[in-house]
Amino acid sequence: MYPETHTGYSYEECRATADWLLAQTAVRPLVGIVCGSGMGGLADTLKDQVAFNYKDIPNFPQSTVHGHAGQLVFGTLKGSPCVCMQGRFHLYEGYPMQKITLPMRIFKLLGVQTVILTNAAGGLNEDFKVGDIMIIKDHLNMPGFAGNNPLIGPNDERFGVRFPCMSDAYDRELQQLAMDIGNELGYGDFLREGVYCVLGGPSFETIAECRMLHKLGADAVGMSTVHEVIVARHCGMRVFALSLITNQTVMDYDSEEKANHEEVLETGKSRAEQLERLVSTMVTRIGHNNYC
Numbered sequence: 298m299y300p301e302t303h304t305g306y307s308y309e310e311c312r313a314t315a316d317w318l319l320a321q322t323a324v325r326p327l328v329g330i331v332c333g334s335g336m337g338g339l340a341d342t343l344k345d346q347v348a349f350n351y352k353d354i355p356n357f358p359q360s361t362v363h364g365h366a367g368q369l370v371f372g373t374l375k376g377s378p379c380v381c382m383q384g385r386f387h388l389y390e391g392y393p394m395q396k397i398t399l400p401m402r403i404f405k406l407l408g409v410q411t412v413i414l415t416n417a418a419g420g421l422n423e424d425f426k427v428g429d430i431m432i433i434k435d436h437l438n439m440p441g442f443a444g445n446n447p448l449i450g451p452n453d454e455r456f457g458v459r460f461p462c463m464s465d466a467y468d469r470e471l472q473q474l475a476m477d478i479g480n481e482l483g484y485g486d487f488l489r490e491g492v493y494c495v496l497g498g499p500s501f502e503t504i505a506e507c508r509m510l511h512k513l514g515a516d517a518v519g520m521s522t523v524h525e526v527i528v529a530r531h532c533g534m535r536v537f538a539l540s541l542i543t544n545q546t547v548m549d550y551d552s553e554e555k556a557n558h559e560e561v562l563e564t565g566k567s568r569a570e571q572l573e574r575l576v577s578t579m580v581t582r583i584g585h586n587n588y589c
């Protein structure tokens with residue numbers, strides 16, 4: 298009834314991958330983290346690491362993008378058990394959406410309750426600067442408008458309902474927690490909140506596209522995260538996501554600026570330390586507040 302490309306992995310196949318991982322590590326993660334482009338250093342901060350190369354994990358796709366190492370790292374962040382994707386998958390790599398988002402279902406079956414996602418994004422909001430960290434409060438799913446959604450295909454109720462709500466996709470308590478921690482850490486000058494818009498990539502946006510996205514209400518544009526968020530919410534995990542504004546998008550025909558992946562990775566490096574501190578402090582507070 299459904300074309301092969303839309304069937305994704307069955308519950309049993311996801312269970313087998315999760316059980317394979319659980320059999321090889323004693324870590325029982327409550328928090329799952331996804332590292333955006335150039336932000337893989339976050340995984341290196343985990344203690345007592347057990348790391349798996351994606352190519353060795355049954356059913357896992359491979360990372361093909363520079364700045365995405367391709368490892369699943371288990372360990373603890375200040376005592377809290379975590380699993381961290383050091384590298385994610387994108388639509389433009391040629392994978393179907395069900396494959397890009399498979400790790401979210403594996404997280405769920407590993408016992409993860411809260412997912413923290415990071416990404417690199419281009420700033421559309423004129424008040425944003427390169428190096429700003431934007432707490433994502435909502436998203437625009439552009440591929441979704443064209444009928445591309447990771448939940449297309451048969452629905453297995455063991456994961457979630459056929460028609461999941463997305464008006465509460467980004468957990469408001471976690472957004473407030475991030476804002477509080479950011480202010481405590483002295484990040485007030487570069488901590489923002491806003492709406493993230495996903496496009497398919499890999500080409501960066503035209504000037505007309507950036508102007509349109511900004512008018513539609515997007516503060517930042519990127520090529521990931523939203524599909525993972527949809528699948529994570531579908532299976533009932535709490536979600537927090539943030540964008541590092543790695544470049545300002547070009548909105549002006551007189552501008553000489555050109556978006557490029559090297560700048561994205563460079564900005565990632567220059568904010569790595571603050572980003573890691575923000576995420577690791579959040580992980581410890583989530584535990585202390587008994588959110589998980």
Ligand SMILES: O=P(O)(O)O[C@@H]1C[C@H](O)[C@@H](CO)O1
Pocket residue numbers: 332333334362385387415416417418498519520521522557558561
């Ligand atoms: O994985 P993220 O969303 O951080 O990666 C962004 C989008 C493209 O993959 C790449 C463009 O530089 O960075």
Ligand code: HPA
Pocket residue numbers: 417418419420501502518519520543544545546556561
């Ligand atoms: O300007 C951008 N556009 C889309 N994706 C991105 N990822 C980092 N910067 C950008």
